[in-house]
Amino acid sequence: MNLKLDLLGDRQRTHYCGELRKAQAGQTVFLAGWVDVRRDLGNLIFLDLRDHTGKTQIVCNPARSAEAHDRAEEVRPEYVVGVEGEVVVRAPGTVNPQLATGEVEVMARTLLVLNEAKTPPFPIEDETKTSEETRLRYRYLDLRRGRMQRNLRLRHRANQVVRAHMAESGFQEIETPFMTRSTPEGARDFLVPSRLHPGHFYALPQSPQLFKQILMISGFDRYFQIVRCFRDEDFRADRQAEFTQIDIEMAFPQRDVLFELIERLIEKLFALVDVKVGRPFRRMPYDEAMERYGSDKPHLGTSLEWRRLHLEPAASEKVRVAQPLKAMRVPGWGGASRSQLDKLQETAKSLGADWFSYIKVTGSEAQSPLAKELGEPALAALAASLEAQPGDLVLLLGLKSAGGRNAFRTLDEASGELRLDIARKLDLLKPGAWNFLWVMDFPMFEYDEKENRFGAMHHPFTSPRDEDMEKLETDPGAMKARAYDLVLNGSEIGGGSIRIHRQDIQRRVFKALGLTEEKARERFGFFLEALEYGTPPHGGIALGYDRIIALMAGESNIREVIAFPKTASAADLMCEAPASVEPEQLDELGLELKSE
RNA sequence: GGGGACGUAGUUCAGUUGGUUAGAACGCAUGCCUGUCACGCAUGAGGUCGCGGGUUCGAAUCCCGUCGUCCCCGCCA
Numbered sequence A: 001m002n003l004k005l006d007l008l009g010d011r012q013r014t015h016y017c018g019e020l021r022k023a024q025a026g027q028t029v030f031l032a033g034w035v036d037v038r039r040d041l042g043n044l045i046f047l048d049l050r051d052h053t054g055k056t057q058i059v060c061n062p063a064r065s066a067e068a069h070d071r072a073e074e075v076r077p078e079y080v081v082g083v084e085g086e087v088v089v090r091a092p093g094t095v096n097p098q099l100a101t102g103e104v105e106v107m108a109r110t111l112l113v114l115n116e117a118k119t120p121p122f123p124i125e126d127e128t129k130t131s132e133e134t135r136l137r138y139r140y141l142d143l144r145r146g147r148m149q150r151n152l153r154l155r156h157r158a159n160q161v162v163r164a165h166m167a168e169s170g171f172q173e174i175e176t177p178f179m180t181r182s183t184p185e186g187a188r189d190f191l192v193p194s195r196l197h198p199g200h201f202y203a204l205p206q207s208p209q210l211f212k213q214i215l216m217i218s219g220f221d222r223y224f225q226i227v228r229c230f231r232d233e234d235f236r237a238d239r240q241a242e243f244t245q246i247d248i249e250m251a252f253p254q255r256d257v258l259f260e261l262i263e264r265l266i267e268k269l270f271a272l273v274d275v276k277v278g279r280p281f282r283r284m285p286y287d288e289a290m291e292r293y294g295s296d297k298p299h300l301g302t303s304l305e306w307r308r309l310h311l312e313p314a315a316s317e318k319v320r321v322a323q324p325l326k327a328m329r330v331p332g333w334g335g336a337s338r339s340q341l342d343k344l345q346e347t348a349k350s351l352g353a354d355w356f357s358y359i360k361v362t363g364s365e366a367q368s369p370l371a372k373e374l375g376e377p378a379l380a381a382l383a384a385s386l387e388a389q390p391g392d393l394v395l396l397l398g399l400k401s402a403g404g405r406n407a408f409r410t411l412d413e414a415s416g417e418l419r420l421d422i423a424r425k426l427d428l429l430k431p432g433a434w435n436f437l438w439v440m441d442f443p444m445f446e447y448d449e450k451e452n453r454f455g456a457m458h459h460p461f462t463s464p465r466d467e468d469m470e471k472l473e474t475d476p477g478a479m480k481a482r483a484y485d486l487v488l489n490g491s492e493i494g495g496g497s498i499r500i501h502r503q504d505i506q507r508r509v510f511k512a513l514g515l516t517e518e519k520a521r522e523r524f525g526f527f528l529e530a531l532e533y534g535t536p537p538h539g540g541i542a543l544g545y546d547r548i549i550a551l552m553a554g555e556s557n558i559r560e561v562i563a564f565p566k567t568a569s570a571a572d573l574m575c576e577a578p579a580s581v582e583p584e585q586l587d588e589l590g591l592e593l594k595s596e
Numbered sequence B: 001g002g003g004g005a006c007g008u009a010g011u012u013c014a015g016u017u018g019g020u021u022a023g024a025a026c027g028c029a030u031g032c033c034u035g036u037c038a039c040g041c042a043u044g045a046g047g048u049c050g051c052g053g054g055u056u057c058g059a060a061u062c063c064c065g066u067c068g069u070c071c072c073c074g075c076c077a
Helices: A066-074 A132-137 A146-168 A209-217 A255-271 A286-293 A313-319 A338-350 A376-385 A407-425 A503-512 A517-531 A545-553 A583-589
Strands: A028-040 A045-051 A054-060 A080-089 A104-115 A191-193 A201-203 A222-230 A242-251 A282-285 A306-309 A325-330 A355-362 A365-367 A393-398 A436-440 A445-448 A453-456 A483-488 A491-498 A538-544
Touching (some): A028 A066, A045 A080, A054 A066, A066 A104, A146 A222, A146 A545, A209 A222, A209 A242, A209 A517, A209 A538, A242 A255, A242 A545, A255 A436, A255 A483, A255 A491, A255 A538, A255 A545, A282 A286, A286 A407, A325 A407, A338 A355, A365 A376, A483 A538, A491 A545, A503 A517, A538 A545
Parallel strands (some): A054 A104, A282 A436
Antiparallel strands (some): A028 A045, A028 A080, A045 A054, A080 A104, A191 A201, A222 A242, A242 A538, A306 A325, A325 A393, A445 A453, A483 A491, A491 A538
């Protein structure tokens, strides 16, 4: 690594490495980039020169330029070079059809070695088998790969689409602070200690929720932001500690207007990857999603669906199942083996659904473990009510006894998991389908059995439906919220609501959540105060941008569309964050570490 | 917080029942080679078997602990 390096001087790049075609034959060009591979045939050296646009073959022939050939002997993969030479059409038989520039090559006159490079720890190729750990440690090399370049450049174009669409629709992009105050409830906050106020902390925002509502109070009418959010919770393939939302809020909102705005945005985004999305998106109430698909983010890529049903009281007594139970027809799976069914039962049980049975419809008969108790005619009638055909299987799922407020929700959720499990097992999820769906009318509250109280299902600023308002004090569990989620292929990609804009209603909601006036004031005082100064009706949505880009890029992990992501334990393997700090820094902040 | 999988050369992996000198491919180095494009041929270098402890005559292999990566549950208003 003590090669004499050349200077770029005032040389100007004339083309990118992916640009040259026959049309440029005869021109003198200057290309610059990284050496992808060197093929040294002794007295003839080929270099593939790479930049973000592609590759061009460089020929170093001593008969043309002994100097360039000498330089080429010294270069290695990932060296940074500049080449001046003539574009020549390749001789027939030496054309490379796999390369966009494969009909031409550059005959080098001058080869400038602008920088050398250590041998990279892994090859810079689209398809890599390299462990993610190594890729993240050397992220700068990983990002040189065409696939990562494409993902991040797609993200850039998506940013332009978002900004153009929102601006055209009258939305203002306004930045909100990253150093803000901790708001309890919700996710764990990341805290930033204050030097000027010892013992006090800023919190990084879980989302700019209150700021965007305040911007509505301030009369900005329509706001959006592509914004980083921070949540100190455990990671998943689709979750990072810091992630990006498209945050949107509008005054005097009509849900249908907002839906159309978002649907048109999604349509434009997916057009970037040549996906034509069908509008308007399907809509479904939460209750229906839970009954039919056992999920508040159903994957509609398979037609499998559940139905709630009631047996005759005497019958349910006999087979000892709580009412209602759930039934699902699985077309053509009447031949399911005993061990397959046993495994399903086991899965169901582990998910909290402890009553499991089935009916195999064969010809005119119905074969089932319940035949003895219920009699075959009753089972055949049950199967018929689900339109089961010969060769089908009917799955039955339930609870032995329904204890606790959330028992049937557990049953629904178990049924949803089982549905996906079967769909995957039987390969029923059609690839290449883009099933967008609005899930609406979420419950306003959900009951926390551990804490023995209600909690906000969306967040405490979500408006109840007007017609449910009087249930606030009498039956909060039955209230529906003006909240909605956007779902794509079983993945939640956005969520929002029409907010509470009246202080009196906000107070009543806090009360239903068990928040005393005092507590509410302590936590959200500034916001409650703002509500008192003429707050317009408003509402909005936040879209999970990393997930959307990942789905567009065909990646199953959002780390593939984030330039510098963190590992599952929230570490940055490249810069080795988090890291310890000097005692002086702690001292300045008035902090002291607990010794273990 | 819990469960599962993984950790051996620069990389991706193999490594039998615990056995003597830990292998392969790619990459790398050196030499030869004027039409290669996964260049070819020859030679060679390269190992804290994640780390610590234990069992054993003997440990990459068995046991305990620990660290790291990935996936899942909890968690994520």
